[in-house]
Amino acid sequence: MLMCYSLCFLWILLLKTGGCNSSTTNNGGGADIMLDIAKMSPLGDPEEILAALRQVAKAVHRCGIKEYPNLKRVFLTNKTVTCNDGTSAGYYIRKAFGSSKWIIFLEGGWFCFDQTSCRERWLNMKSYMTSRMWPEVKKGKGILSWDPEENPYYFYSNMVYIPYCSSDSWTGSIKNPKDSFSFMGSLIIEEVIKDLIPQGLVIASKLILAGSSAGGTGVLMNLDRVSDLMARLAPSVKVRGLADSGWFLDNEQYEPVPCVKAHSCAPTEGIRRGIDLWQGQVPEDCRRQYRDEPWRCYFGYRMYPTLRTPVYIVQYLFDEAQITANNVGPPVKKEQWRFIHEVGNEMKKTLQNVSAVFAPACLSHILLTKSEWQKTAVNGVTLAQSIYCWERGSDEELQCPLVRQRLKKISKAVRKSSGNVAGKVEMPLGDDPVGTKAAKRLKNKKRRRRKKNKRRRRRKNKGKRGKRSLGKNSKRLCKHHLIDSCAWPQCNFSCPKLRNPFTDEEMDFIDLLMQFGLDVSSIANALGMDMETLQSMDHDVLMQMLTQQT
Template sequence: MKLLWVFVFMGLLICKWVEGFENANVTDMHFVEGSAFYNRPLLVGLTLINGATAKGAVCLDGSLPGYHLHRGWGSGANNWLIQLEGGGWCANIRNCIYSKRTRHGSSVFMEKQIPFVGILSNKAEENPDFFNWNRVKVRYCDGASFSGDSQNAAARLYFRGQHIWSAAMEDLMSQGMRYAKQALLSGCSAGGLASILHCDEFRELFPRTTRVKCLSDAGLFLDALDVAGRRTLRNMFRAVVSLHGVPKNLPRSCTSHLNPTLCFFPQYLISSVRTPLFLLNAAYDTWQIQASLAPPSTDYHWNWVDCRKNYARCSSWQIHYLQGFRNQMLNSVKRFSRYRKNGLFINSCFSHCQSERQDTWFAPNSPHIGNRGIAQSVGNWFFDRVVGIQAIGCPYPCDKTCHNMVFQ
């Protein structure tokens, strides 16, 4: 019973953290007069997937799933970029009931229009390689990274993430994606995990002549010890995988030798993904610091309260601990990075989801490693302009290009 209440507590905290990330302040930003930041972003309407219910593809509350599509033109008319939305996970019935009353569990509460910025921008000066592609944001409303297949009749909860993925892809194929010359599957956070889980499935949708690759932004969740010496995230992922019926949809290349919970962690999956994959991640991922490494449930003496919210308030021993986490992240991608088809951009920033924000994706002072920023690195990798994109930044505090997140 005690363990159950820990999961409930963690689930509700994660919902609050997701809300907090959406309202976080970003420091170290210098806006340039007349720059792309002063342009109004394109607003794109929500399309519900009609007929999805008959396919078992519904949100947590049983409502229709949806996406936002802006058509490509010119040289990008036959190219497609799919962005899978993130938003945490729900690991227990109480948390999922909470989620189904939000936009992360029901299309009833989704915004009818959302701004397309960063990798989804329609402006060449903000998104030089993908601005005129068909660009799609698939909304996240299943609570398990588009991978579940179960339900709870008593609570009227539908865990149908895998069905939502399939229905969305089928609908987009009918919208012209089947004729794609080039296609990129991307995602941020829980959507970044989903882009890894579904990468090879995405590849199979297209003929071999189509250039198909995948991008995971802030999706490299590590199976790491927290500050109390426990595995908070592993325990939560175990609950998610069990509740949502995820095991049947995990890659067999992993489940054939590891248990399903471990196969929900990207570090155990990435080396077996056959399709070219790019990992974009902050070495000090702020979500993982707050929810996995030093969550309140393990911070018994409240030593991490200030550090969790503001990296500048971390003590020397806390920074040392976070350097160990960075080392774990770099060790987890060693085998993955040996394959030249794959790409890496791991900067030593306190951030989360850098492809969806204009200031970090492509701007006059966006984060760089060496002389290349994030958008340029991803573009060079996707179009094979540079072979072997393996960009890893030096440890904190030497990177002066970061746009670090600070929480109220």
């Protein structure tokens, strides 16, 4: 309690010295605290004070204050860019004054692909096609939460949430007359960024374009375009992507059905029809690779090798949306579980060459905006830890497939021109090709700056361990190629609980094995024990033994 009082005293001191200005907002009684960095200088190093304020936020939370500022609704300046029904598109924003990191999040919500499916969507999912029902404020969850316990690494970031109202996987570019639907998802993203530039995005250090489900697909489809836009409007800002549950397979359905309803239509057929309806914007590098079938680019494993901008993939191996699109139905038969098992294997294969990926063996959908997002782990590393380590990495540590390919060509050309075939050319593992003297000088300058900042942090943290630190072995924990090795749905202890579709009771891993058709005696034989011992064994212990066997 004394700690709480001490930190709150620091907060009050800042208010009294003019370092903070309180401005009342219409978010239910909360207030935004605007920090004037210049007025904080007499108190000491502004960076150290900001670090202390972050600790204040955490400590005040523990002291019992649970009110956090909400995201506030803002409509686009450009009124010609709209939702499906012609109403104004927009976004929700919560500023974190003093933070130079921005997260722009794309909401998910499937899509429609022709007039019939869009009319049905209008009847059943109208909130995903209009802004008329948007509330004035919205509460952030998961990676968008202001709660440092729920969101330990990103709670003090500038948050922007873009509601999904274009039904086009964020790729549409057509404005239609009032009697038909418009599809302008790609243009909405562009206009949001333009509106954010004068609000502080222009001086940001990093922009993370994130999204879940259709929003995750939208990240993959728009990431390079956003990076190019930022290179024109704010060239010093680094752009990164974070795609959650948007990595779909263009596989065969379990039970093929006519393509009428969006949720039961085969993914390939729905996208093939939709890309024409939406006038979908496909990145040029991918379009060149699939000239006759540009709709293939909507599937992550086909798009990924063509990307130029670093992206982190979050994907359940047994994604519920994928299984729904494959028309599996409630999985209660042995054949259905076998198909789901095959889907997981195929998903795992497509993710092997992804440099930054988090793929737990769970039967679920969407993780980033769930409160348990920072508790789910693969190989002892949580998603929150892995993303934080990855996005803080230097350009030399991040890798992008298309750039790696181009760097190899540069390396080959350098060796050939130098005539030193036997000589080894040191190749960077960066996202930006290094082929000019100016680029090399910039690279060396950045390296010196990192070393200087590292020494400064060591001096500042000498004798104490920061709460946001990943620990003494942070480099060892900083892994970002995390794919579960176990082969069955829900074999990961940290998976969200699964429920029986008929009884609504929680199902554990052993229940799932029974659904696969495995009898108790075969499990006992595989583990080399008698039936009585197996049946009396704790399910968690048994699960651990089985997952080690797979």
